[in-house]
Structure formats: structure tokens, C-alpha cells
Amino acid sequence: MQCATLNVGTGFGPIYSAALSTRLLAKNPKLSASSQNRLQSKIAREDEPLLVKAAKSGDATAFEELVNRYESKIFRLTMNITRNREDAEDSMQDAFMKAYSHLDTFQEDSRFYTWLVRIAANEALMRLRKRRPNQVSLDEPVQGEDDLIPREVEDWGPSPEQRYAQSELHEILDQVIDSLDPDFRTVFVLRDIEELSTEETAQAMGISVPAVKSRLLRARLKLRTKLDRFLRDRKPN
Amino acid sequence: MNCTNAIHEISNYIDGELEASVRIQLEEHFRECEGCATIVRQTEITIRIFSTHQTADMPKDIRSRLHEKLKQKLHKSK
Numbered sequence: 307m308q309c310a311t312l313n314v315g316t317g318f319g320p321i322y323s324a325a326l327s328t329r330l331l332a333k334n335p336k337l338s339a340s341s342q343n344r345l346q347s348k349i350a351r352e353d354e355p356l357l358v359k360a361a362k363s364g365d366a367t368a369f370e371e372l373v374n375r376y377e378s379k380i381f382r383l384t385m386n387i388t389r390n391r392e393d394a395e396d397s398m399q400d401a402f403m404k405a406y407s408h409l410d411t412f413q414e415d416s417r418f419y420t421w422l423v424r425i426a427a428n429e430a431l432m433r434l435r436k437r438r439p440n441q442v443s444l445d446e447p448v449q450g451e452d453d454l455i456p457r458e459v460e461d462w463g464p465s466p467e468q469r470y471a472q473s474e475l476h477e478i479l480d481q482v483i484d485s486l487d488p489d490f491r492t493v494f495v496l497r498d499i500e501e502l503s504t505e506e507t508a509q510a511m512g513i514s515v516p517a518v519k520s521r522l523l524r525a526r527l528k529l530r531t532k533l534d535r536f537l538r539d540r541k542p543n
Numbered sequence: 544m545n546c547t548n549a550i551h552e553i554s555n556y557i558d559g560e561l562e563a564s565v566r567i568q569l570e571e572h573f574r575e576c577e578g579c580a581t582i583v584r585q586t587e588i589t590i591r592i593f594s595t596h597q598t599a600d601m602p603k604d605i606r607s608r609l610h611e612k613l614k615q616k617l618h619k620s621k
Contacts, residue, residue: 366617373613381601395605399612406616455550459578462585466592479596498590499597504558523554530582530589 358418362409369409373402376419379500380426386495387430389484390437397433401426416509420502424510427492434488456531466537482532490525497522544572549579557587 360368380401385394404425405412412421466475483491496507497518508518549572555561556569573580 369617370613373609377606377609378601381605382597386597395608398605399609402609402613403616406613455547456578456582459581459585461581462588465588472596475592476596479593483593494593498594501594504560519554523551526554526557526586526590527550527582529593530586533589534585 354418355414358409358412358414361406362412369406372418372422376422377402380422383423383426383495383500384430386483386499387427387488387492388434388437390433393433393437394430397426397429401429404429416506420506420510423496423500423502423506424512427496427510428512431488431492456527456534460534460538462534462537466533469537478533478536482529482536485532486525486528490521490528493518493521494525494529498526544568546572546576546579549573549576550582553579553583553586556583557590 354372357368357372361372377398381394381398384397384401385391388394388397401422405422412418463469466478470478483494486494492511493507496502496510497504502510504515504518504522507522508515511518549569552561552565552569556566561569573583
């Protein structure tokens with residue numbers, strides 16, 4: 307398996323990462339693919355502050371390395387929020403351009419990635435509001451608790467992964483997440499897909515920790531219910 | 544603990560963010576209530592399949608346009 311940080315750019319970031327990666331992976335040759343991914347993610351976290359410092363002092367290569375490192379994740383994030391390729395591309399581009407322009411305002415008391423996610427999530431939500439102005443009310447409290455309790459519960463039997471081919475499962479997941487309200491979808495995407503902490507999600511969205519928890523609970527339960535309906539209605543091949 | 548309280552704590556339970564006493568009460572409820580036990584199991588499956596079946600591949604044309612724009616931006620600010 308190749309380390310993503312080795313493939314890109316020519317700045318000191320990849321070299322630094324390569325040295326760390328080689329040293330740490332050599333110590334742990336039997337690591338599974340997922341463990342290696344986590345290790346590489348840790349390495350990326352470790353040299354991120356150095357790259358940010360270099361970028362802030364005007365090293366364009368260091369900023370390019372940060373872009374290379376996070377572009378796919380940021381595109382996936384904006385795509386998941388907007389559910390529209392054009393909006394996702396525009397949001398991602400604007401997020402990186404804004405990050406570069408405002409790099410001097412980044413305080414370095416949080417991760418650069420979290421700061422970038424916050425910018426990208428805002429850009430994506432802004433486009434979503436323009437496209438569907440009545441559907442996004444991120445700063446309003448979530449009302450009502452009465453629909454939280456599922457009315458009917460049946461065992462799923464074999465898991466969705468066992469029941470469907472991968473491409474069919476992706477199609478189902480796309481339709482299910484697409485039907486979730488943007489308020490809930492955004493929290494779910496940041497917490498459960500991008501794996502930000504509750505605090506980082508609150509910071510990224512500019513809402514409180516209790517608001518994140520409340521929306522995450524509802525998002526998870528709604529997705530379960532939607533998936534449940536889908537699985538009941540759609541018989542596997 | 545009743546079903547309504549249990550459902551409200553499901554997310555915190557999955558994230559391991561409950562105090563031990565609440566977690567024990569909740570697990571007792573799951574042992575007695577098949578419905579809530581199924582919901583928590585299915586919610587965990589839901590989170591797992593969404594997080595593992597997400598690809599982070601960016602189309603090449605989108606990457607090219609990003610880097611073109613980035614070059615212009617970095618060149619301007621030099």
C-alpha cells in the first residue's frame with residue numbers, strides 16, 4: 307500500500323511524512339491495511355502544524371501539499387452536503403481559495419483540517435440555501451421529539467452488505483442520505499463520515515455541543531428508519 | 544428505564560459517552576426490550592455502512608480545475 311502523503315507535491319511535507327511513515331511502518335510490518343491508514347492519518351496530523359506554519363510564512367508548496375492532502379475529503383464533504391456535483395466543486399474550490407486568503411487568521415489552536423472543514427461546510431451550506439432556500443435552517447433549534455420513536459421494528463436478517471451487490475448498495479445509500487434534511491445530513495456527515503469529534507463538529511458548524519448531539523441522534527434514527535423502509539420495499543436480486 | 548428514555552440515549556450509548564450507571568440501566572432495558580435492542584443494533588449497522596461505503600475519489604477533471612485555479616491564486620499573490 308502506498309502512503310498518500312508520498313505521492314504528491316515536492317515540498318518538505320511529503321519528505322517529512324515519508325521519513326516518519328517509513329520509520330513507523332518498519333516498526334510495525336504486520337499492520338493491517340486499516341491500521342496503516344490510521345497510522346498515516348496520525349502522521350498527517352503530526353506534520354500538519356509544520357506545513358501550516360510554512361504556508362503562513364508564504365511557502366506556496368506547503369499550501370499545495372495541504373490541498374493535495376485534503377482535496378478528496380473536502381470534495382466528498384461538499385458533495386455529501388450539497389448532493390450536487392457542480393455546487394460541490396464550486397464549494398470546494400472556494401473553500402481552498404478562502405483558506406489561502408485567510409490563512410493568517412487561522413489561530414492554530416485547533417487542527418487545520420477542522421478549520422478547513424468549517425470553511426467548506428459553510429460554503430456548501432451557503433450554496434444549498436441558495437438552491438433550496440426553505441430547506442436549510444441551520445441556526446434554528448430543532449423542534450419536536452415525537453417522531454423519534456420508531457413505530458414498527460423488524461429484524462433485518464442478513465445485513466445490507468450481505469443482501470446487495472456493492473454498486474446496488476451504494477445506490478441505496480445515495481438515495482437514503484439524499485432524502486435526509488440538510489440540517490441533519492450535515493451533522494451526520496461531519497460526525498460519522500468525516501469522523502470529527504462532537505466538539506469539532508460544533509466548531510465547524512458554529513452550533514453548540516448539545517445541538518450537535520440532538521441533531522446527530524435524530525439523523526442516525528432517521529437514516530435507520532429510511533434504510534429500514536428501503537430494505538423492506540426492495541427485495542434483493 | 545422506558546423506551547422513550549432509551550431511544551434518547553441511543554446515540555450517546557453508541558458513542559460511549561454515557562455514565563456507567565446510565566449505561567447499565569440502558570443495557571438492562573435492551574435485554575428486556577427486543578424492539579429497542581433491534582433499533583440500537585440497526586442504528587450501529589446504519590452508521591457502519593454509511594462510513595465504510597463512502598469513496599473519497601475526486602474526479603480527475605475536478606482536480607485539474609482546482610489546481611489550475613490554485614496556481615492562478617498562488618501566482619497572483621506572489
